[in-house]
Amino acid sequence: MRYKSQSVAYWYFAVSLALFGLQLVFGLLSATKYLGPDPLLYILPFDVTKVIHTNLLIVWVICGFMGATYWMVPDESRTELHSTKLAYVQLVLWVLMGVTAIIGYLFRWGTGNKLLEQPLPHKIVIVIVMLMFLYNVGMTIKKSGRLTTTEGVLLGGLGLAALLYLPALLHYENYTVSIFYRWWTIHLWVEGVWEMIQGGFLAYLLIRLSGADREVMEKWLYVIVGLVFIAGILGTAHHYYWVGVPAYWLPIGGVFSALEPVALVGMAIYAYSTIKRSGMSHPNKLALHWTVGSAVFTLFGAGLLGLAHTFPSVNKWTHGTLITAMHGHAAFYGAYVMIVLAMITYAAPSLTRRPEEGSAMGYWSFWMQLGGMFGMTLSFATAGIGQVYLERIMGLGFLDAQLKIQIHFVMLLATGSLFAIGVALFIIDFFRYAPRFGAQLDAPGDAAGLQAHAES
Ligand code: HEM
Numbered sequence: 001m002r003y004k005s006q007s008v009a010y011w012y013f014a015v016s017l018a019l020f021g022l023q024l025v026f027g028l029l030s031a032t033k034y035l036g037p038d039p040l041l042y043i044l045p046f047d048v049t050k051v052i053h054t055n056l057l058i059v060w061v062i063c064g065f066m067g068a069t070y071w072m073v074p075d076e077s078r079t080e081l082h083s084t085k086l087a088y089v090q091l092v093l094w095v096l097m098g099v100t101a102i103i104g105y106l107f108r109w110g111t112g113n114k115l116l117e118q119p120l121p122h123k124i125v126i127v128i129v130m131l132m133f134l135y136n137v138g139m140t141i142k143k144s145g146r147l148t149t150t151e152g153v154l155l156g157g158l159g160l161a162a163l164l165y166l167p168a169l170l171h172y173e174n175y176t177v178s179i180f181y182r183w184w185t186i187h188l189w190v191e192g193v194w195e196m197i198q199g200g201f202l203a204y205l206l207i208r209l210s211g212a213d214r215e216v217m218e219k220w221l222y223v224i225v226g227l228v229f230i231a232g233i234l235g236t237a238h239h240y241y242w243v244g245v246p247a248y249w250l251p252i253g254g255v256f257s258a259l260e261p262v263a264l265v266g267m268a269i270y271a272y273s274t275i276k277r278s279g280m281s282h283p284n285k286l287a288l289h290w291t292v293g294s295a296v297f298t299l300f301g302a303g304l305l306g307l308a309h310t311f312p313s314v315n316k317w318t319h320g321t322l323i324t325a326m327h328g329h330a331a332f333y334g335a336y337v338m339i340v341l342a343m344i345t346y347a348a349p350s351l352t353r354r355p356e357e358g359s360a361m362g363y364w365s366f367w368m369q370l371g372g373m374f375g376m377t378l379s380f381a382t383a384g385i386g387q388v389y390l391e392r393i394m395g396l397g398f399l400d401a402q403l404k405i406q407i408h409f410v411m412l413l414a415t416g417s418l419f420a421i422g423v424a425l426f427i428i429d430f431f432r433y434a435p436r437f438g439a440q441l442d443a444p445g446d447a448a449g450l451q452a453h454a455e456s
């Protein structure tokens with residue numbers, strides 16, 4: 001860690017990992033409910049556990065994004081953060097917002113708009129926190145007078161993510177209108193501006209870990225971001241097929257969303273070829289695993305499994321089934337969970353006393369998570385195929401169909417447990433090393449970082 005203020009990232013990562021663990025408790029709980037009988041039916045029914053599961057995901061992933069940004073910006077702009085105090089106040093507000101929202105959901109306090117269930121006061125706090133964050137980062141860059149392209153793409157993504165949250169503050173009586181604008185936030189987040197965030201972290205990690213030429217890396221980053229937007233914006237229409245809008249959205253959605261994987265293929269080639277060319281010489285190979293893993297798993301979960309149900313002719317059968325959950329898990333994991341874990345793994349040897357080369361536990365965590373998530377994806381997929389056939393082709397009722405596909409939920413619980421053990425190992429591996437709070441130019445592995453720094 002070259003700048004003392006980068007240590008704020010430690011607390012952001014600590015909070016993120018704790019909430020990640022909690023998210024999985026609610027995921028496993030949601031899965032067990034499919035097997036019934038449910039002793040918690042009147043205390044913690046499925047809709048409540050699911051809402052907590054998905055909201056915790058969003059809260060911890062964004063917390064991870066903020067921590068990783070506070071880590072990366074001083075490094076890129078070569079200066080201390082504008083205000084560490086502001087960063088800590090912001091973190092406390094974020095945690096209070098998250099925790100009270102979760103408690104609220106237990107009492108059915110929420111807007112009921114999927115993934116955007118946060119009550120209005122919480123939404124306002126979210127906007128305030130984002131403004132504090134963007135101000136702090138903006139002032140840091142202004143003070144230093146150095147803005148790299150990688151940083152620009154990251155900040156563009158974060159700023160636009162905040163902007164696109166604004167439609168979620170409005171309330172519409174008409175259900176079609178409400179759904180129409182809901183996707184401006186959700187779809188344009190995950191298939192648009194969050195990919196800029198992922199791309200920014202990816203480019204930063206690849207430059208640092210491989211020592212690749214910054215100019216070349218940043219040129220390709222522009223190409224990838226361009227491709228994301230060309231397909232992603234009109235690709236929103238793949239959510240408009242059945243919501244009550246005019247039929248011309250069907251071909252628009254089909255054509256443009258089918259182009260979305262092109263950017264993800266580009267991203268995977270970008271990561272893989274960079275690392276291959278550089279010969280894996282960086283000591284933090286664990287961070288290399290997470291970085292390349294993120295790009296490759298995104299291609300699988302978002303690209304391939306997104307494409308699998310994006311055409312109207314397929315989506316009319318699969319819409320809103322466990323096929324959606326299959327894709328939602330694999331895509332979110334590859335793109336956003338893995339990139340946050342990559343940033344944590346890269347920063348850990350400086351933020352804590354973890355050895356640069358990582359530990360055996362770190363590798364176990366990586367492979368158990370990967371295997372577990374792959375198994376979960378298959379479980380949701382097999383359950384989803386059965387569900388579509390029984391429910392939509394054979395005409396069975398929802399619950400009758402669910403009873404016939406229970407075996408896939410046994411598999412989900414088994415693979416989900418494997419995944420959860422992998423996550424537990426990651427959390428233990430992070431917390432078992434004492435944090436460091438001072439700048440150390442001679443910190444282990446920093447030589448490699450400094451070399452990349454000098455070359456950049
Ligand atoms: C990292 C990128 C992505 C993430 C995190 C992601 C995540 C998700 C999530 C969570 C949902 C469920 C949303 C809801 O019902 O509220 C969803 C739905 C969907 N996604 Fe993605 N996705 C990504 C990329 C893609 C791509 C590239 C495609 C197409 C090639 C795609 C196609 C779809 C489709 C068609 C649906 C609607 C499913 C339905 O009708 O029920 N996604 N995605």
Ligand code: HEM
Nearest residue numbers: 024027028030031050054324325328329332333337416420
């Ligand atoms: C122990 C691991 C996990 C288990 C057992 C699990 C289980 C579940 C279950 C049962 C649902 C409800 C599906 C439905 O609506 O019928 C769900 C929803 C969801 N989970 Fe997980 N989950 C786990 C981990 C994760 C992780 C790591 C992520 C993020 C990468 C995630 C993201 C989501 C999302 C986005 C949804 C909503 C999907 C949709 O609306 O279609 N889950 N999960």
Ligand SMILES: [Fe+2]
Nearest residue numbers: 187191236238
């Ligand atoms: Fe989408």
